[in-house]
Amino acid sequence: MRSDTTQRDLYRDSPQKQAQQWRAAAEASLQQFPNDTRRYRYYTEQAERLEALTR
Numbered sequence: 001m002r003s004d005t006t007q008r009d010l011y012r013d014s015p016q017k018q019a020q021q022w023r024a025a026a027e028a029s030l031q032q033f034p035n036d037t038r039r040y041r042y043y044t045e046q047a048e049r050l051e052a053l054t055r
Contacts, residue, residue: 015053022047 026043033039 015050019047019050019054022050 022043026040026047029036029043030040
């Protein structure tokens with residue numbers, strides 16, 4: 001039997017919720033690594049990609 005975490009749950013893993021998590025990670029990375037704009041840009045691009053799925 002497979003573990004529950006190997007399958008995506010449409011309600012638990014909503015793109016909107018994941019986009020919020022990516023945005024929070026982007027802000028945290030900007031505070032931790034102020035000179036690493038590539039990392040911040042990657043996180044915001046992922047958030048924007050997920051937000052586009054919810055539209």
